[in-house]
Amino acid sequence: MTATVIGSNPGPTKEGRPVLACVPCASYEAAELTPAVERLLEPWGGFAALVRPGMTVFLKPNMLSAKSPAAAATTHPAVVEVVAAACRARGARVVIGDSPPLTMKRVEDFWEATGYRAAADRAGAELVALEREPAREITVTGPRGPLALRITDWYWRADLVINLCKLKTHNLTVLTGAVKNHFGLVPGLQKAQLHLRLPRATEFGALLADLAAAVPMGLHVMDGIVGMDGNGPAGGRPVPTGVLLAARDPVTVDLGASAVAGIEPADQPILRQCRARGWGPASLDEVVRHGDDPRRWRFAGFQVPAVPLLYRVPEPLFNVLRRFIWARPALVPARCIRCGACARVCAARAAELGRDGVRFRYGRCISCFCCLEVCPVEAIAMRSSPLIQVALYLRAWKRKLQGRSV
Template sequence: MSDFLHERENMTAPLCPLAISKCTSYSLDSISKSVSEVLLPFGGLEAFVKPGQKVFLKPNMLSCKDPSAAATTHPIILEAVANECRRIGAQVYIGDSPPMALGRIESYWNTTGFKKVAEKTGATLLALEKEPSRQIRVNGPAGPVSIHVTEWLYSADVVINLPKLKTHNLTVITGAVKNHFGLLPGLQKAQFHKRFPKLSDFGALMADICAATPIPLTIFDGVEGMDGQGPGGGRVIKTGLIMAAVDPVAIDLAFSAIAGLDPEKIPTLARCRKIDLGPKNLTQVRIFGEPISSFKYPGFQAPAEPIFAKIPGVMVKIAQRLIWMRPKLKKGLCIKCKACERICPATAISIAEEGPHFNRKSCISCFCCMEVCPVDSIEMQTSSLIKLALLAREVKRFFWGEGKTNTSSDVERRSASIEETLTSVMK
C-alpha cells in the first residue's frame, strides 16, 4: 500500500495512469484489498463516486457459465466494488447485455453469481434489453454507423467498466475496449458481425464504439483469465492481477504486453492508435504498483490467427475453398436451447435432431454460435491446409525454437504440440 501512496505523490500529468496489484485469490478480502490499492493513485473510489449517486457497474457477462469457467467477470470483483460504492453511500446497479439472454436473463444472473452479489450488497440487477436505450451515431470503419446504447450510460451518475482478461477469436483479445460493446442491448450486436465480416473492420467498430461511449473508470479482472479460443471456450489461466485505469486503452495495452501480443495486430488497438484514442503504447502509460514484467505469461495461447485478414480481396473467393474456419457441432453435448440459431446474424443455423445444422453457403464464420453456447457444444473446425501450416510452424519451433535456449520442458511442450496438430490433420 505504501508503494501506491509514494507513487501517487510522483504522478506526472502527461502520462496515462495505470495501477496494477498482485492478486492470486478470489477471496473477498484479497479482492477488496487489491481493488483499494489500484484505486489509490486516483484518489480512491471517492474521486469518482459521491454519496447519493447512481453507479452503473458494467461487467462482462458473456454467457451463462459458472465463474470458474473464466468466461465472465468474477462475482467477487463485483461484490468488492459494489461494497465500496455502498460504503460511500451510492446506489449500485449492475447490467450487461449478453448476446443471447433474451427471455432468460435470470438464468445468467444465477449461474454467473451476479444474483448473489445483488442480494449481498443491495445492488439492483438490470435487464438492459428491457431498459430504455438511445440511438447514437459512431464513426464506423467505412462511415457513420447508427447504434442503440443503453440509456444507463447517460442516466447513471457514474459508470464503471469491469472487463475480464480473455482472448477473442475475432478481435484477438476481449479486454476493456471491447467490453463497451455490451452497452448495446439486444441482437443488434450480432448484426454487426454480418455488416462488418472483415476482422479489421469489426475490430475498428469496437474501438469506434468505445470512443463514442466514454466511461470514466475501468477495473480489470485478471486474477484468472482465458487464453486460446476465447471468449467462451478457451483455457482457464491464472494471471494473478487486478488493474485500474481511467483509459480503457491503457488496460488493453498492458494486457497485450502481459500476453506477449503485438498491439498492432490487435484490431481494436490498431484502430485506437489510428483515431488517437488513448495512449499509443506503454511509453505513454505511467505504471503504479507492480511492474507489468511481474505478470508476463510466457505460455499464453493466442486464438487461431485470422487467416482471411491477410488475403487480398480478389483472392478471397479462391482462398475460401482451401483456407477456412467454420463452426462444428461436438456430438452428444447439444441441449437444443436454440441460442445459436437465434444469434446467427446470417440465419445459417437450423436445429436438427442432433443439434444445429450449419448452412455452409450462408455461414460467415463469425462464431457467434460458439460464443453463446452454454455447454461448449460448438467448436472451431479448420481446413487441412490451415492444419498443415500449423504443423509446419510447430516443426519449425521444435528445431529452431523461439529465439531462446531450449529446455527439456520446451522440447516436451513442442513435441506434444506437434503430436496434437498432426492428430488434427489426420482427422
Template sequence: MPASEADETNARVVIERCGSYNIAEVSAAIQKSLSPFGGIEAFVRPGDRVLLKPNLLAAHPPEKNVTTHPVVVEAVAALVREAGGYVRIGDSPAGSIKGIKRFWRIAGLSEVAEKTGAELVPFETGAMPAKTLNGRRYYISKWVAEADVVINLPKFKTHNLMLFTGGVKNMFGTLPGLQKTDFHKLAPHPDDFAEILLDVYKLTKPALSIMDAVYGMEGNGPAAGASREVGLILTSPDAVALDVVASFLMGYDPETIPTIQAASRRGIGVSELKRIETSPSDLERLRIPDFRLPSNRKIRMIPRPVLNAIGKAVWIRPVADPKKCIGCAICINYCPVEAMALINMLPVIDYKTCINCLCCDEICPENAMIQKKSLLAKLL
C-alpha cells in the same frame, strides 16, 4: 476528459497481484490499484448513480471464468457505496432478451446484489436513446445514459474473432436486444467490427476500467477456452491503454489486436505501449510466456487483401461436435445471418451464408462448436 477521447498525454495502468477470489484479498488489490489515481473517490462523488458493467457473456457459473467473477463485482460495488454512490449492475448477454434473471443467478450477480444492496438492471427494458456516430445509429441502454459514472469490469480472455477481449469490447454489451447481432452481420470482418466496438466505447465513456485477471481464459476464448490462473488485477481510466497492457501480458504484440489498431487510427485513448506508464514498470516479468492464444490467430492476422486472394484455400469454419452438442438450438436462434438449421438434433451450417463471426461458438452453453480448418490453414 473522458478516457475514450483522444489524449496526447501518457496513460497509466496499475497492476496488482491477487492470488484468489477471497473477498478481502480482491478488495485490497483493487484499492491498491486505485490508490495512484486518488482512490475510488476520484471517480465517484456522493449521490452519483454508478453503473458497473461486468462481462456477462452468457449464463456460466463463476468457476468457468467466462464472466467477470462476482467477487470482483462485489468488491467494486462495496467501494462505490462507501464513496456515497448508488450502485447499479447491468449487461446484455446474448439470449437475455427472453429473461435476464437466470443469467444473474448463475453468474453469481444475484448474490452480489443481496450482499451490497446494488440494483440489478435489465438492459432490455426502458426507452433507449439513439446516438449516431460515423454514420451508424446505436441504441444504448437507458441505464448507461442515466448513469453519472460507468465503471467497466472486463475479463482477461482470448477471443476467436477479435484475438483478445478486454475493456473496449466489454462495452459492446451496453447495446440491448438484437443490435449486437445486427452489427455482427454488418461488420463480419474483425477490422470492421473493431470500428463498431470503438464507436460504442466512445459513446458510453466509461470513467474507469478494472480488469478481472485473477483467473483468465486461454486458448479458444471467449467461452470455449480453458481457465488459466493469472493472479492480477489491472486498473486504468483508459480502457484502450488497459487492453494494450493486458494483451501484451497475454503474449500478443498489442499492435496486432484489431480494437487497438482501430483506436490508434482514430486517436482514441493511448494505444502505444511506450506511452503507457505501468506500475510495476517491468512488464516482461509479468508476461505469461506459455499463455495459449487462439488456434486461428495466425489466420486472423493475415492482411485482408492477402486473405481475400487466398480465401478459398485458407479457411476456418465452425462445426458442431456431436459428442458435446445437446441440440438446444441456441446457436441457431442467435445466428446473425440465419445460416444454421437443426437437422437430426445437430446444428448444420450453410457455409455459403455463414459470415464466420463465430457467434455460435461464443454463445454455445456446452462449448460444442469446434473450428474446422482447411489443409493450408492447418499448416499455418
C-alpha cells in the same frame, strides 16, 4: 428515443501520459481482493475521490455466458461485489447491467449462474436487464460510414460508469478486454446484426474502437486474476494470470492485458484500429505505471486463437483464397443437446436446427463465432483449414523460439 450524435474520438488524455495500474492478486477471497482493488485505484485517489454520496454508479461487467465463475467466461462476481460495496459505502446508488445473448435463457438465469445475484444482494446493488430498459440512439463514425446504434439509457443516467472487463481470448478479435466490453452497452439482437453487417475482424474492430470512443466510461478495471486463453470468449481454458489492471481509458488497460497474454497489439484488430485513430498510447512505454509492470506478469504458454492469421490477409487476396484459408464452427455431435441457441443467435442464418440436429451452411457463415459463445455445453468447436493449421504450427514454433505465447 432521443437521437444524439457523438464524436468518435476523444483524443489523447488531458492528464498527459495515461496511468496504468497493475496489482498482483492471486485469489478472489475478500481478504486479498479488497486491498488489491484499493491499491489499484490509488492513482485516482481511490473510491473516496471517485465516488460521492448521492451519485449513481453504473457497473458494466462482462456477463457473456450463464456459466459459473470457475469457467472464467465472465467478470468474477467477487470483483463486481468489492467495487459495488465500496461505492455503496460512499453513499452511491449502484446499478449493475449487461446485455448477454438471450437465446434460450432469461437474464435472471445469467444472474443466478454467474453469482451476480448473490454478489449484488450482499453489496446492496441493483441488477438491471438492459433489454427491458430504455435506450438512446447515437451515431458512430463506423468503418463503412455513419452507423446508428442504440445504447442503454443507464449510460447517461449514471454519474459514473465503471467498466469491469475480463481478460479473455476471442475467436474474432483475439483478445476481448476493456474496449470490447463497451459492446454490451448495445442491448439485444442488434449486436448479432452488426456482426453480419461487418463480418471481417478489421471492420468489426473499427466499429468497437469507434463505439468505445463515442461512449467513454469513467474508469476501467480488468479482472485478470483468472483469465481465459484458447477457445475464448466462452469455451476457453481458465488460466491463473494473477493480476488486476485499471486505467481511465480502455486502450491503456488492453495494452496491459496484451502484455500479460504475450500478444502484440499489432496482432489485434481492435488495438490496431485504436492506433489508426491515434487513440490511446501506442505502447506501454508511453504510460505511467502504478504497481507492477504487466510485462513481468506475462503468462507463459498463453494459447492464442487462429484468427490473427485470417484478418491479416488483405481483403482482395482473402476473397481469392477463401477456399483455402478459413476458420469456421463445427459441431461436436456427442455434446449437442439440441437446444437451438446457436440457430437463434446466427444473424446469417447459417446454423439450422433440424430433425437430425444442427447443420452449418458454410456458404452463408461469416465466421463471427457468436454460436460458439452461446452454446451452453461447448458442443461447437472452431475448425480451420489445413493451410491455417500449418501456419499455426509454424507460428507456435516461432513463438516458442522467441519465448512468447503459443
